[in-house]
Amino acid sequence: MDKILVIDDSAVQAEYLRSILKEEYDVTVCNTAREGLAAAKEGCFGLILLDIVMPDMDGFILLRELKETDLTKHIPVIMLTSLSDVQYEERGLLMGAVDYVAKPFSPVIIRARVNTHIQLYHYQMEFKQQAMVDELTGVANRRRYEGESLSKWREAIRFGMPLSICMFDIDKFKLYNDTFGHPAGDQVISAVAKTASSYFQRSMDLFARYGGEEFIAVFVGSDGHNAFEFLKTIRQAVEDLHIPHCSPVSQWVTVSVGGVSLIPKVGDSYDTYLKLADTMLYDAKRLGRNRVVWSYEGKEQWFEKE
DSSP states (O other): OEEEEEEEEEHHHHHHHHHHHHTTEEEEEEESSSHHHHHHHHHHOOEEEESSSOSSSSSHHHHHHHHHHHHTTTOEEEEEEEEOOOHHHHHHHHHHEEEEEEESSSSHHHHHHHHHHHHHHHHHHHHHHTTTBOOTTTSOHHHHHHHHHHHHHHHHHHHHHOOOEEEEEEHHHHHHHHHHHHHHHHHHHHHHHHHHHOOOTTTTTTEEEETTTTEEEEEEOOOOHHHHHHHHHHHHHTTTTBOOOOOOSSBBBEEEEEEEEEOOOOTOOHHHHHHHHHHHHHHHHTSSSSSEEEEEEOOOEEESOO
16 A cells, blocks of 8 residues: 655644545655654655645745655655645745645545556656666666665765675676676576675665676665675675586685775765775785675775685
């Protein structure tokens, strides 16, 4: 059942909307703008019905907050108001609202508008999902990585949280392709992606195919030591697939991993630490492959195997 958020300081109006929509949707009601903003960030809503005239924060200010926040900017918003001036309608639409309904409203009209925008939201999300998924592996593609990695970076700065960037490379993959053929190589890429991505299931995790046999992950919330241990577990899980290889590194397909953890601050550059993660990957391969090499803020370097 799709989730809808109603934000209206009038408890009577909010409950009326709930009664109209509750048979088809899971409706959450908030009676202040601040409560509504918090709920929008925490819930997976397919639509927000937003009153314009509220005492603590008017609907236009809240709409701007919603559209400027990464967690909520994609949620369609229908503005609800007794203000009939066309200038208000124009203002709301220009700020990113998808529709504008004047009070008092008809239950039939509300249901029709809500149904339309929920369906459009589903089409939009389905199209976006298809455009952001790597066709071979089913994980996020390079386009999605480039769109979301900086968002996670900004969120980490905003909340003062640790962030990790790591890069994976399948060891001696060209040799595998030359020996077993490209179809078998594709199966290896898919198996590695499936195994590694199964460890990145939180909403703050991003795992993507970076290109060829290389993958990248960006995740928030783990300090350096925990991230290092976490990636060692993933590296071992790939080796434990026991996919035969003729590599001098191992009889099985393995991966090398390099990464960096830090608490980013305003003025830090994401690209600087991305390059550092790539350097750690290079060190992992230089030191013998099938290992994790990790850096903490570029000041310390940890090695899985000496």
